Amino acid sequence: MSLAARVRVRRGAFELDVDLAVEAGETLAVLGPNGCGKTTLLHVLAGLVALDAGRVTLDGVVLEDAAQGVSVPTERRPVAVVFQDLLLFPHLTALDNVAFGLRCRGRSRSDSRRIAREWLDRMDLGDRTQAKPAALSGGQGQRIALARALAVEPRLLLLDEPLAAVDVQARAQLRRDLRRHLTSFGGIRVLVTHDPLEAFALADRVMVLEEGHVVQTGTPAAVTARPRSRWVADLAGVNLFSGRAGDGRVALEGGGALVIADAVRCGEVFAVVHPRAVTVLRARPEGSPRNVWRGPIEEIDVEGAVARMSIATTPRIIAEVTMAAVESLGLVPGQDVWVTVKATEIVLYPA
């Protein structure tokens, strides 16, 4: 069992261009900022948005092929969706919401209700069967939406920001529950989200989508260790630079250069510097550190015992220092400081 999709959709100036492959039992998280095209991608897989070019196959069956004009309608795909705003049917009870798909797929009314009741029990909602969606909390609604999708036994489960409708307090618990339900569902799972926490907690593999294009794919750990875009670097909380390496230096795209420990590397590279590896000083450093810049502190964010500050050097850099250091050095926004980074602290990988 597997999903393979080559998706090309144009909407005015926006173009979605994604290739993906997911195996059964795997959860792929499509992670990206709002407007990156991830919901469109999900709707393509569900058959709610037509492809301009490309092909979608599930378990070897062609669901859509733009060139051949093949398109299996949404209602006949073995696919279920948990929508962003849940989209529970407001006129139906929780039980009938879950039974809806079973009825549509040919089960008798009593069978559908019985299976729906089992699902609600499994979701710890056995006492809410007769409640209408308006009377349910965000978390209850989320579980009913999940039950409604899983009850039809799809081979592909699509989840669009599944925890967005849930308030923050309930989210951690629901994320754990969701993870459990996803694991016990043996089919293919594709989740789209803009929340890295959700992606990293639920997915086996993360695909980062920006402006309709895949920026990188990999395990959550690999993606955060080697970010390939500013957006991912910000999520991971690291400094990301890109430029051309050669002669023990990286000439950066935005101006400035990094001295690196690798004299032979050449070509386009990404360089990551962890903010903790950035040293902030009031005076010009002693000795001969290779990467030294001077610039004013733009802003300081305090998180517990550490402070993250952005410094307007060339290149611009984020440093993380202890609050003790901030106080002893008397660091304040607007102040000029010296910044150094050891060449050995720079992680390089090809762009």
Add this chain to the structure above:
Amino acid sequence: MTPRREGVPPAAAVVASLGAALFILPLVGLLWKAPWASLAQALVAPEALVAIRLSLLCSLAATVLSVVLGLPLAWVQARGTFPGRALLRALTLLPVVLPPVVGGVALLAVFGRRGLIGQWLEPLGIRLPFTTAGAVLAETFVAMPFLVLSMEGVLRGLDRRLEDAARSLGATRWTVFRRVTMPLVRPSLAAGAALCWARALGEFGATITFAGNFPGRTQTIPLAVYIELESRPEVGVALSLVLLAVSLTILVLLRGRWLEQP
């Protein structure tokens, strides 16, 4: 907490009272003039009974016709994408503002014996002008826009993603319509149909112009009121009271939809 704001100026209150009186006084007058003692007698007068029966028949038929034709029309206007949609919407709205007598003349121009379509219907033995069917058609012409307009708004406002959700669960188009769309618009459809029926029941101008004034065939309550006021005023007033009662009932039933307090 009471915000310290100026109340209504006395001058505005006086003018407003005059305005309200303009609506309320005629109702009071009608109730005052009503032949309460002989009301039952007036209403069982053969002329009245015949008109009431015919009116119910025609207005209900017009309402059914409006739903059958108007719901798909509203659907197309709300969801279709075709050139001329704006024009179609404007034309649908026209009967609401058009003087009904002009509607009657226009219907004659189409369905009259020498009319645009009537000249072809005549040899087939189908006659609409001055028949009960004609009265139904005239009422439909005037009343259907109310249903189309309200349903178009409702269909436009409906969250279509709910229909997507239903399809993703395996619902065919028909199932989506039956189990999702219709249940969600049903309350509005009932309200729209009630409004449409009230309008059809009170229709005068188009009916008398297109269908004439034949007791038992095309003389509906409003026409009977107009005629009886000359010969037997107590029957005319009694029938007016019937129409007033119907209007008030519909207003009360629909109050939640239009008279909600902010």
